[in-house]
Amino acid sequence: MRRIIFGIMLLGCMVQGAFAQNLGIKGLVRDSQNKEPLEFANVVLQTMDSMFITGTTTDEKGNFVLDKMKSGDYLLAVSSLGYETQYVSLKGFNKSVTLGDIPMENASVSLDGVTVSASNTSSRSDRKLVFPSDRQVKASTNGMDLLQQLMLPKIQVNPLSNEIKIPGNGEVQLRINGVKVELDEVKALLPSDIIRLEYHDNPGLRYGNAEVVLDYIVRRPETGGSFSVDMSQGVNALWGEHRVSGKINHKKSEFGASYRIGPRDFYGLSRDNEEIFHLGDGTVLHRKEEGEPAHGRMFMHNLNLNYSVQDQEKYLFNATFRYWSNHQPHWDYRGILSNQENLSDYVDMVDLNSSDNQVPALDLYYQRNLKNDQTLVFNVVGTYNRTSSHRFYQESRGEDLLTDINNRVSGNKYSVIGEGIYEKKLGNGNRLSTGIRHTQSFSNNEYRNGHDYNTRMNQSESFLYGEFKGKARKLDYTLGVGVSRSYYKQDGTDDSYQYYTFNPRFTLQYALPGQSFIRLRGYVGNSSPSLGNLSAIEQVIDSLQLQRGNPQLEAYMRYRLALTYEYQKGIFYTNLDGAYEYLPNPIMDEKYQEGNKIIQTWDNQKNWQRLTGSAMFRIGPIKDILQFSFTGGVNHYISNGNTYSHRYTNWYCEAQASLTWKKFMLMYQMNTNWNWFWGETLEGGENIQMFMARYNHKNLSLGVGAINPFSDNYKVKTENWNQYASYKKAMYIKESSRLFVVSLTYNFSFGRTYKAGQKRLNNADNDSGVMSTGK
Structure with a gap:
């Protein structure tokens, strides 16, 4: 009898001990601002001295469960790209617990020393934080290569012309840690040094008329350094990028x-x-x-x-x-x-x-x-x-x-x-910014063409702005206003102007369920004449045509309204974008008869309009191997001049695929031409196809590729629809078709410990001030 009672007591203790070791932890992870659940957030349980115990990720509704835990003292760490890591103390943990909501605060994450296994995008009202995956970093040799791998909306990377463009001829600004740079400085970046890419598809007033800003946030070591060599050379033609x-x-x-x-x-x-x-x-x-x-x-x-x-x-x-x-x-x-x-x-x-x-x-x-x-x-x-x-x-x-x-x-x-x-910074994601910018330019140009012309011009631009970024529940908004002054004077003449303009801007972005949003953006900008077009000179084009500058040109306004919808779930991403632009009195080309000569010049015309729409679909990476994207779009132009009226519609598409397996990478890119219609001139884009295969081994990368492999010639078309002197022109470069390229990249770095501080301005002057001529 005693043995039976003892056995029952022993069994009870064992059952009690077993249940005591089967403890659970539940919780729900949310964005602290919009209260939306965060899927795929990392949840790690560790000891008080940071020893790993177990971990999981949140599901599509932000929930997580850790079970079969033992009692003890623990620290729960919850992290997600683009958010501050949150810690929950579980000291004296001895029974199952439901933690409820765990709010995650937005942050500019440094990620030093962290390997990202899957590409992640965290959207803000004014930008996206794009964290490249380990696969994308290994498949790239520089910052421009990495941009191709990220397959961002609107962005078109053209390795043949060494350009980064967007459909519709909008301005793309490149930055590193906040400061504007040239493309070659981006190409000098080591992919392993890039923490994230901040993709501003809704840039504020400080960026002027830029439609897209790409800001590479990179690490900065405290000691040591880096060295990089990147060479691409055509096999059957002298074409190189070194x-x-x-x-x-x-x-x-x-x-x-x-x-x-x-x-x-x-x-x-x-x-x-x-x-x-x-x-x-x-x-x-x-x-x-x-x-x-x-x-x-x-x-x-x-x-x-x-x-x-x-x-x-x-x-x-x-x-x-x-x-x-x-x-x-x-x-x-x-x-x-x-x-x-x-x-x-x-x-x-x-x-x-x-x-x-x-x-x-x-x-x-x-x-x-x-x-x-x-x-x-x-x-x-x-x-x-x-x-x-x-x-x-x-x-x-x-x-x-x-x-x-x-x-x-x-x-x-x-x-x-x-x-x-x-x-x-005002808290709760609110921010106030104000700034002033002044540009002063002087030019001295000489033209020799049977007649001698000397032009001395003085041009200045001043801009003062204020902008407020705020939040009301699920609605993010940005309100801004700027005042600009434009001044121009040509020495030795009475030609001059002085204009003041008012530049308001607003953005409304509403968070939808899941990782999706809808955004409405509107702004009023202004554009000044180029010094080349203002020059009071004349140049001969051919036996029938002359080109003249027009010192009477005036600055004009730009009005733009854009609507964007974005959806992302797991490996699927969709971006739908539409916009309407209206420019009254824009400076556009015109031609007229003068005796038996045709005069080409510029003038302030009636108006110019553009309706544009695009849809992007991206899937990947599939099992961290394959990523694919497709973009289709249309531009419809309405160009009303003082003596002409034209309509033109252009459809375009882009497809890109990237395959990475172990140390090998295979990439394919195809772009059909997107065309730009301005005044009476249609400027055609390029049809491009490109294959690239690369083998990576430690710091060394070897690659082979082909540009336009299925075409026997490369061409760019241009048309002018003027009633007095129309043309259809095509420029060919034979060597740019079926161009085979070999590449070698060697990157070496040491001593990486922390990232660079961010620079915040973007100033450059790339206008030569000279009027160009030719056919």
Whole structure:
């Protein structure tokens, strides 16, 4: 009997002990601002001395469960990309517990030393925080490669022309830690150093008229440095992209340098051009230019030297010297011009062009972090833009020289941009910012073409703005207003203007269930005439056409309204975007008769409108191997001039796929041309296809690829629909089709410990101030 009672007591103790060891923890993780559940958040249970016990992730409704736990003292850590990690103390844990809601606060996450296994996007009302996955980092060799892998809405990466564009000809600003940079500085970034990409598809007033801002947030080591070599070379043509860069860090200081050269040498450059002229005497001339292979050669150089010093809690000073050069000794066209009404009436034509452009710039930046979440920033940029060009054009019949044009242009432009910004965080995601920017430009240009012209011009832009970002439950809103002043004066003439404009802007973004939102954005901007178009000079184009500047041009306004819907769930992502733009009195091209000559010029026309829509679908990565995206869109243009009215609709699409397996990467990209219609001129985009295969081993990457492998020629089309002088033109580069490329990249770095402070301004002057001419 005693044995039975003892056995029952022992069994009871064992059952009680078993239940005591089967404890559970439940909870619900939410965004603290919009109260939406966070799916795929990481939940880790650890001891008080940070030893890992177990972990899980939240489901699509934000719930998590940890079971079969033992009693003890624990610390629960909840983390998600784009949010501050939250810690819950479970000291004396001895029974199952339901924690309820765990709110997650937004944060600019550094992620130093963290490997992201799957790409993650955290949306804000003014930007997206895009965290590249480990797969995407390993598949990339530089910052531009990584951008291709991320497959962001609107973004089109063109490795052939070395450009990053968006449909519709909008402005794309590139930044590193907040400061505007050139593409070559982005290409000098090591993918492993990139913490995240901040994709501003709703940029504020400080960014001017930019439609998209891409800000690379990168790490900054305290000691050590890095070295990188990136080389891509055409096998069957002289086409290359070669870069070397390095950084050295010591305590608070960082020294950096990069150099890039991009050679191009083509012997299959040609042009076809069909023109119809209605001359002042009532005659009509229909002629066609049939191009012959000619020479195109250019060398692009970029040098960047940088020094910065920072105390991450107090200040950051940065000095950057940039030098950009494009030497183009040959961009030549040869062919036959024939009268289509009488094919025996033809002439030989040569159109030889050369140019040289050099732009050194010095950028000084200082940021001071003040008390109570305040920031003060100053930025000064000085630029010298030196331009020279030579155009030699002849039409001849046998030994008889019928047309002889020899244009030489030399330009010198000096500019200084100064800017100051004050920002104050007000809590709960609210922010107040205000700033002032002033640009002062002087140009001195010489034109030699049988007549000698000298122009001296003075142009300035001032802009003062204030902006408030706030939140009301699920609605994020941004309200801003700016006031701008534009001034222009041409020495030796009475030509001048002074304008003041009012620039309001608003954004309303409403959070929908899951990771989706709808956003309405509207703004009013302004545009000033370019110095080249304002020049009071005349240049000869060919035997029938002249080009004249127009000093009477006036600044004009821009009105834009855009609606965006975005949805993301797991590996699926969709972005739908539509916009309407209206520009009254825009500066657009026009032509008119003057005797038996056609005059090309610019004027303030009636209005220009564009309706645009796009849809993007992305899936991936599938099992961390395959990622695919497709974008389709349309642009409908309405161009109403003083003497013309045109309509044009352009459909375009883009597809991209990326496959990564172990150390191998395979990428395919296809773009159909998106075209831009402005005034009476249609500028066609390029049809591009590209394959790339790459093998990565530690710090070394070897690749092979093909550009436009299924086409026997590369072409860009341009049309003009003017009633007096219309044309249909196509430019060909034989070597840019079926161009096979080999690449080699070597990256080496050491001593990575923490990220750089963020620079916040973006100033540059890329307008040479020179009027260009040619066919």
